[in-house]
Amino acid sequence: MDEALETLGEQLYTRIYSKHKEAAGKLTGMLLELPGPVLRQMLQDEAMLTAAVEKALRALQLEQEPSSRVSFKEEDNVSASSDSLGEQLFELVDVYNTGYSQKITGMLLEQHKEAVSNLLSDPKLLEEQVHVALETLKEQNEETDFSDVSDADDTEKLGERLFSLVEEMDSLHANDITGMLLEMEPAVLRQLLSDHTMLEAAVGKAQSVLDTGQ
CATH class of the missing domain: 1.10.1900.10 (c-terminal domain of poly(a) binding protein)
Known part of the structure; x- marks a missing residue:
């Protein structure tokens, strides 16, 4: 064991011994399998050290059960x-x-x-x-990964992104135009977001419909 690791081991052992006297040696050995930077971080972060010690303890308990031997x-x-x-x-x-x-x-x-x-x-x-x-x-x-969200969330997020782009082109009618565009399929909407020319064409059509309506 190199000196740096040995020093880390001693510091870890001291910290662990205060709470887990009987298993301190074994727990320290298990934690020393982790990379040096992680061990140094543990020594500065009490919560991280506690979490790691608890995990090592669980692994130790499992190791002692012959039916489900799982080591760290x-x-x-x-x-x-x-x-x-x-x-x-x-x-x-x-x-x-x-x-x-x-x-x-x-x-x-x-x-x-x-x-x-x-x-x-x-x-x-x-x-x-x-x-x-x-x-x-x-x-x-x-x-902005849309694959994990529900359809409702999906449309809402697409709507937010569309609105900000439409607003740059026609701030006066941004609400109406976005509402019209949101009637399209989500797949088409994604395409509009990634293709500015296509979006401009769609906004242009929506503006024509609005003009006619007025």
């Missing part, structure tokens, strides 16, 4: 079921407190079982992949 880091149980792998992976991913633990775990589980097992035994690799998955999720969120 899988080494000799490569034939574990996907569920078991998923649970272990979630425990480790959740330590990073990204707010997307469930989604990131799901993304990582799309890999072959062997690759997932490697993640469980290689904290550095896991940290890299969690980071990549997190970036991907953030990018998806920034692009």
Whole structure:
């Protein structure tokens, strides 16, 4: 063990020992499987440390039950079921407190079982992949993903975006024009949002209808 890790281990052990005397050594060893930066963050963030210790405790309890042996880091149980792998992976991913633990775990589980097992035994690799998955999720969120919302929410969000664009073209009739455009199919509306020329044509038609109506 290198000196930096040893120092982290000593600091962790001291913090854990005050609450879990009997299991302090074992719990510290399990947490030391995590990447150094995460451990340093834990030492500065009491809530993060408590959460990680609780997870390690749960893993320890499961490990002591022969019927469902699940360790914090899988080494000799490569034939574990996907569920078991998923649970272990979630425990480790959740330590990073990204707010997307469930989604990131799901993304990582799309890999072959062997690759997932490697993640469980290689904290550095896991940290890299969690980071990549997190970036991907953030990018998806920034692009306003309509796929997860209900039809009502979908139309409402599309309406808001349409209105802001229509308002730039015809602020006086923006409400009426947006209302007319929202009668189209959501798929067509998305196309209008991504194709300015198409949107201008649709707004032009709506303006003609309004002029005729008046």
